[in-house]
Amino acid sequence: EVQLVESGGRLVQPGGSLRLSCATSGFTFSHYAMNWVRQAPGKGLEWVSTISSSGGSTYYADSVKGRFTISRDTSRSTLYLQMDSLRGDDTARYFCAKDAVPNVGFCVSPTCYGKGGSDSWGQGTLVTVSS
Amino acid sequence: DIQMTQSPSSLSAFVGDRVTITCRASQSITTFLNWYQQKPGKAPKLLIYGASSLQSGVPSRFSGSGSGTEFTLTISSLQSEDFATYYCQQTYIMPRTFGGGTKVGIK
Numbered sequence: 001e002v003q004l005v006e007s008g009g010r011l012v013q014p015g016g017s018l019r020l021s022c023a024t025s026g027f028t029f030s031h032y033a034m035n036w037v038r039q040a041p042g043k044g045l046e047w048v049s050t051i052s053s054s055g056g057s058t059y060y061a062d063s064v065k066g067r068f069t070i071s072r073d074t075s076r077s078t079l080y081l082q083m084d085s086l087r088g089d090d091t092a093r094y095f096c097a098k099d100a101v102p103n104v105g106f107c108v109s110p111t112c113y114g115k116g117g118s119d120s121w122g123q124g125t126l127v128t129v130s131s
Numbered sequence: 132d133i134q135m136t137q138s139p140s141s142l143s144a145f146v147g148d149r150v151t152i153t154c155r156a157s158q159s160i161t162t163f164l165n166w167y168q169q170k171p172g173k174a175p176k177l178l179i180y181g182a183s184s185l186q187s188g189v190p191s192r193f194s195g196s197g198s199g200t201e202f203t204l205t206i207s208s209l210q211s212e213d214f215a216t217y218y219c220q221q222t223y224i225m226p227r228t229f230g231g232g233t234k235v236g237i238k
Contacts, residue, residue, distance in 0.1 A: 035227070037175075044232040045167075045175060045218050050225070059225040062132075095174055114222030115181055117165030121174035 002026040002120040004096050009125030016086050016129070022079040022096030022122055029077040030054075033099040033113050036070060036081050038092035039124070048094070049081065050110065053103035059110065064090075086129045093124040133157050133221055137230035143238040150206040152233045154219035159199045163223035166195055166204045169232075170215045178217075179204065209235070 008020040022034070036048040049070040050059045058070050069082040079096050100116030107113050134157040144150050154164065162182035167175040177186045179195035182202055192207045206213055214237055219230040 037229075044216075045169070045220075045229045047220070047227040047229060050227065061226050097175075100177070100180065110225055111163065111223060114227065115163060117167075117177050117180040117186075117220065117222060118175075119177050119180075119186065121176075123174055 002098065004098065004120055004122035006094065006096055006122045006125035009094060009127045011128045011130065012086055013131050014087060014129055018083045018086065018127060020081040020083065020094055020096075020125055020127070022081075024077045024079065024096075024098070027098065027120075029072075030074045031102045031104050033103045033110070034070075034072060034079045035097045035099065035118055036079075037095045037097055037118075037121075038090075038127075039095070040089070040092040043092075046092070050099075051079070052108075052110075053113075057110070083127070086127075088129050091127060091129045093126050095121050095124045097121045132226055133160060133224060133228055135219055135221055135228050135230040137217075137219055137233050139233060140231060141234040141236065143236045144209050145238050146209055146211055148209045148238075150209050150213075150235060152204045152217055152219075152235075154197075154202045154204070154230050156200045156202075156221055160221045160223035162198050163221055164195070164197065164202045165220045165222060166193075167218045167220065168213075168215045169218065175218065206235075 097118035098120040100119035103113040164182045166179040169175045
């Protein structure tokens with residue numbers, strides 16, 4: 001059974017930093033691109049970032065570019081999101097999500113491995129940015 | 132960036148009704164369109180990928196159609212457990228934008 005468990009969310013002051021983790025199990029972590037998606041209280045879903053299966057390619061929403069860094073540790077089957085220079089509008093529940101299509105072999109472009117959407121999600125971790 | 136526009140933003144329906152939600156992309160995304168269902172306090176759940184392929188385990192009353200810039204999600208006979216918010220997302224090109232969501236409520 002695929003499992004994704006986020007952690008690291010808490011109350012942090014504006015300008016502060018936080019690192020979120022997403023521990024995974026039940027699938028071959030090194031074969032799949034991974035994503036962070038957030039949801040502000042009472043609002044819709046916002047894609048934040050994607051990292052390829054190798055970690056060699058990363059993509060960010062304009063709203064977090066230059067402040068957030070996505071990474072992964074294959075030995076720990078864990079995804080991370082380093083969040084710096086946090087602002088009030090970063091307050092949200094942060095979900096990690098696994099792509100459905102393996103990012104292996106000939107499927108090396110995000111267009112290819114994004115075809116199947118994100119088929120597994122964690123329950124999210126809440127980040128609150130406030131003084 | 133590709134903008135995704137869902138309509139309506141909310142709707143009310145009876146159990147048994149046929150419900151259709153529309154998602155429009157600001158430029159062609161061929162069939163790189165996915166639909167998710169989200170219930171309060173829960174993570175999103177993938178329903179449809181590639182515009183029309185039903186995710187494993189999802190009831191057949193859910194269906195998706197469309198290509199290019201216009202897509203629809205149809206629930207053929209609404210059940211009580213289908214009351215939720217539905218989101219479309221394009222994965223044709225980065226950033227992987229979501230639509231604003233459609234909340235399906237009880238009439």
